[in-house]
Amino acid sequence: MWAHEAWAMGLMFVVDSLNKSFHTESGTIDVIDNLSFSVEEGQFLCIVGPSGCGKTTLLKIMCGLETPTSGNVLINGVLPNPQKQKFGVIFQEESLLPWRTVIQNVEFGQEICSGRCSLDIARKYMSLVGLVGFENYYPHQISGGMKKRVAIARALAVDPDIIMMDEPFADLDAQTRWILQKELLSVWSQLKKTVIFITHNVEEAVFLGQFVAVLTKRPATLKSLIKIDLPYPRSRLTPPFISYREKIIGMLQQEIPSI
Amino acid sequence: MGIRSSYYKGLKSIIVGLASIVTFLLAWEAVFLVMNNPFFLPGPYQVFLAFIRIATLGDINHVPLALHASVSLYRVLLGFVAGAVTAIPLGLLMGMRTTVRSAVNPIIEPLRFIPPMAWIPLTILLLGLNGYIFIIWLGVFFPVLLNTIAGVRRASITLVNVAKTFGAKDLTILRKIIFPSALPEIMTGLRVGMGIGWMCLVAAELIIPSAYGLGYLIEEYFNYAQTDVVIVGMITIGLIGLAINYFMLYVEKRMFRWRVDVGT
């Protein structure tokens, strides 16, 4: 166990020899196998892996929704516990409360974290993600991209210690995705939060992350942790960008059985 | 197009509706004339006069129609509230906890298939002449309970997870996620329960002796062989039931503006 020492070394987020299996009627399924990596305070880490490899399961363990079969996740030296720490989690599926307006959704996290919500803070994050003017719309009245923005604003509004995102832009069109990626980077550079961003889109990972963790197919283990040594803002067309991208795509292709 | 055509559509459906009512009244009048027996079937005009009489002068004891209706409404409201405050919490618990569901279901499931009317004799024995509330409670309880359970079970696990990642405790999750998710179903349960409760009440009033209530009015005037007043009672029951249903639908519509409307 090196987790506690790692934290002492300034690593705020540590995944240490993590294992996770599910037991179902149709047998046991191993989803995560001896996975270890760590993130420093303020870092932007992307995690890529083939579909079904266990990314969402990993996210749920990281934010305390699931418990690992063995191994640990430590955030600032303690087990993830949303009642003690502040998490900004953005889920893969739609996660807005349909009976609340946009602004009420943004206030939701604060309402739970601190028992009260400050309209000013909610408005601040609304404008940070470009939602001014849509405060009183209901989720079914706004577009998919806007819903993601609301979810991001809601997560940011609690002033989280760490932000965890699970393929937040996966079901958006390419243009909207690019816009939101840029906005996310600008928010990150303003707020200096630690971000863990799960995706299966390699280009997205290379565009966003300071590091990219590549996972194997299920059961997920760490295949490689790659430092993306490119300054922001990044261009998707420069040769180094392309070579990072191709390198990671090559790694993932080894994980997908050829057809 | 839009507004004009929908305006004409609305007007058209009103005219068609009125025509249909007039046709019904004419048919009634025709049957009345053919039968020529006001005891078996009084005509619409005779019923109208009876309505005015009971509404203004009151019945044999000078109790006006409005008072009978109010007493019935009051009884149904008591039973309705009793049904709601018992069924909703139990439904939430049963929806959220499998253990509670397994414990309560074997008792509740068989009871559910006993019509409230079948309880009337036992109710009179055990609760005496004020057993109305229990009969109505029976009618309201089951639809509200079943709908509440269904609503809870339909709540999205993702939304529950959202609340959890913000550190919500069980009670907060219940209040802020589960209850609002289940609310549309709960409201449907309440509306259905209200309808059933209203019917149960009138049935109970027909049997349990009292000097007030629309059911009593029908029963009493049947004994006096005044069928016109019996029909006045019936129509009043129908109209009040209709009004209650519309009121509850209106409340639902106002409450659930956030829902996507399917169709128009």
Ligand SMILES: Nc1ncnc2c1ncn2[C@@H]1O[C@H](COP(=O)(O)OP(=O)(O)OP(=O)(O)O)[C@@H](O)[C@H]1O
């Ligand atoms: N609660 C559970 N019980 C049983 N098996 C589960 C459970 N949750 C996830 N799994 C299994 O774990 C595996 C990984 O699922 P997970 O959702 O973590 O994948 P993912 O990498 O997020 O996939 P995707 O990219 O498609 O979102 C799947 O095979 C899934 O069937």
Ligand SMILES: [Mg+2]
């Ligand atoms: Mg997933």
